[in-house]
Amino acid sequence: xQQGEEDPQALSIQEGENATMxxxxxxxxxxxQWYRQNSGRGLxxxxxxxxxxxxxxxxxxxxxLDTSKKSSSLLITASRAADTAxxxxxxxxxxxxxxxxxxxxxxxxxxxx
Amino acid sequence: KAGxxxxxxxxxxxxxxxxxxxxxxxxxxxxVSWYQQTPGQGLQFxxxxxxxxxxxxxxxxxxxxGRQFSNSRSEMNVSTLELGDxxxxxxxxxxxxxxxxxxxxxxxxxxxx
Numbered sequence: 479x480q481q482g483e484e485d486p487q488a489l490s491i492q493e494g495e496n497a498t499m500x501x502x503x504x505x506x507x508x509x510x511q512w513y514r515q516n517s518g519r520g521l522x523x524x525x526x527x528x529x530x531x532x533x534x535x536x537x538x539x540x541x542x543l544d545t546s547k548k549s550s551s552l553l554i555t556a557s558r559a560a561d562t563a564x565x566x567x568x569x570x571x572x573x574x575x576x577x578x579x580x581x582x583x584x585x586x587x588x589x590x591x
Numbered sequence: 592k593a594g595x596x597x598x599x600x601x602x603x604x605x606x607x608x609x610x611x612x613x614x615x616x617x618x619x620x621x622x623v624s625w626y627q628q629t630p631g632q633g634l635q636f637x638x639x640x641x642x643x644x645x646x647x648x649x650x651x652x653x654x655x656x657g658r659q660f661s662n663s664r665s666e667m668n669v670s671t672l673e674l675g676d677x678x679x680x681x682x683x684x685x686x687x688x689x690x691x692x693x694x695x696x697x698x699x700x701x702x703x704x
Binding site for chain 2: 508509511513518519521522523524566568570573575576578579580583584
């Protein structure tokens with residue numbers, strides 16, 4: 479079953495605007511990761527935020543994590559047409575048995591020029 | 592460094608056949624994970640291999656199996672193919688197991704007729 483739920487499912491904005499996507503999850507995590515996927519291709523790792531971190535930045539990306547609410551958000555500032563893609567949050571519930579990433583169903587972002 | 596390489600990129604099979612997919616991880620990465628992506632179920636974790644040992648397994652039938660070689664390359668096998676096995680199969684590598692960012696290949700798109 480899906481651990482993470484992204485919201486909204488789809489988002490359409492104009493170039494230059496900010497895009498915010500949210501992710502909620504159910505169980506305790508080691509970290510939470512955000513990925514981008516362009517049109518049925520492989521996923522690109524964007525950012526990893528550990529459970530003891532509250533905020534992380536990478537270029538135009540800002541990720542927050544609230545473990546008490548079991549939620550995370552991804553903010554893309556000054557969006558570009560090239561940001562058009564699907565964005566997934568993945569909760570890392572790895573244990574001594576090994577890696578386990580549980581993905582949400584994603585937010586489809588469309589940025590028009 | 593070269594990225595994760597998956598072969599073949601596209602595959603068409605018929606029901607009842609078996610298929611083998613290949614994944615070459617980033618040089619130095621010892622962990623390889625496999626995922627299945629479908630429009631209905633989204634991204635689902637299949638299994639992870641680390642140092643030639645299966646470390647973790649998702650909730651898939653025994654028809655799905657894999658292995659990892661001493662050079663960290665991995666193969667995934669699906670026997671007795673069913674129509675529902677049509678999907679994008681993604682391989683990801685990471686430098687360790689548990690809590691690491693994963694780097695994905697472009698995927699193998701399998702169509703079962």
